[in-house]
Amino acid sequence: MIFVLDVGNTNIVLGIYKNEELIVEWRLSTDNRKTSDEYMIEVAQLFAYNKLEVSDISGVIISSVVPNIMYSLEHMVRKFFNKKPLVVGPGIKTGINIKYDNPKEVGADRIVNAVAAHEMYKKPLVIIDFGTATTFCAVAANGDYIGGTISPGIKISSDALFQRAAKLPRVELIKPETVICKNTVASMQAGIVYGYIGQVDFIVSKIKEEMIALGEENPMVIATGGLANLIAEGSKSIDKVEPFLTLEGLRIIYEKNRE
Incomplete structure (x- = not known):
């Protein structure tokens, strides 16, 4: 084991x-x-x-x-x-060719996710990891790690609103049924969650445009991380949620380096 x-x-x-x-x-x-x-x-x-x-x-x-x-x-x-x-770091076999200006700057979690998703799907991919920060990674059909985007995580955004606005409470991250809300808590929840869904869909649309311009077919969009399901419920761009993508990538990398 x-x-x-x-x-x-x-x-x-x-x-x-x-x-x-x-x-x-x-x-x-x-x-x-x-x-x-x-x-x-x-x-x-x-x-x-x-x-x-x-x-x-x-x-x-x-x-x-x-x-x-x-x-x-x-x-x-x-x-x-x-x-x-x-x-996971320099010298480890991953099977992924990193196209970053400085490959050492790419977080280990992003590399591991790319390894797992490429092994599972063998097609152009956009990988979104909803962690403390939210990362968007573009992976070519041949496994090249093209690059990506990093934005503040949804919890960071929520905590900042609570900490910097004196009258606003800390709220649970759930998706209200409507965007026009009748109380402060629901209004904050709608702004945070629906605003984040909009951000995800816009960034994904731009990444897809740029990947297609590079000659890749329309990419599949994979989401992982603790809040992936919450955002995927309202997103038009997420195709599949893989909750254990990073762990699967670690297993694959271990097998590649077993000897």
Whole structure:
């Protein structure tokens, strides 16, 4: 079995694959103040709760956009699993040709998503990852990572509205039935959610135009991340939601680098 870890700015998503099947998935808060022992205790509790044996783990792979946390996580893996983790970064085989001006600037999560989506669909793709930031990635039919866009995540936008406007409350991120609302909470929810749906559809339309101009066929649009379903419900541009796209990409990259 393979233990995979996707470290984001807000959450660490962990999963265990048995062959090609994701048998369990967990989320922990990202906290670079935690020691390797603290993370080890949390992981040990998750294993015990799910009646999993540490000895069954044959390999570990990590992707991270939080450099400060890696020392603790890598040491946790060495202590708990007695293995050196594979870390997504320069020198790792991905099968993806990155066309960025500086390929090292592309976040590990974006590369991992591109690997998974290309392996799954083998066609031009727009990949949207709804995380702390929302990333839009353009991937060619041959697997080239063409580039993309980064915007503030929906939770960041919502928190900023609450923090900077004295009379506005913090609201739950749900989609009201109407845009013309009769109270402050619903008005904020409509503005945040429908405004974000509009942003997603516009950015996707522009990416599609540019990809077609480069000679790609009309791209398929894949969404992933915690709020993907919320936005996909109202979006005209999202074709498929893949909630475990990043974990699947980690499994694929591990297999490519197994030897």
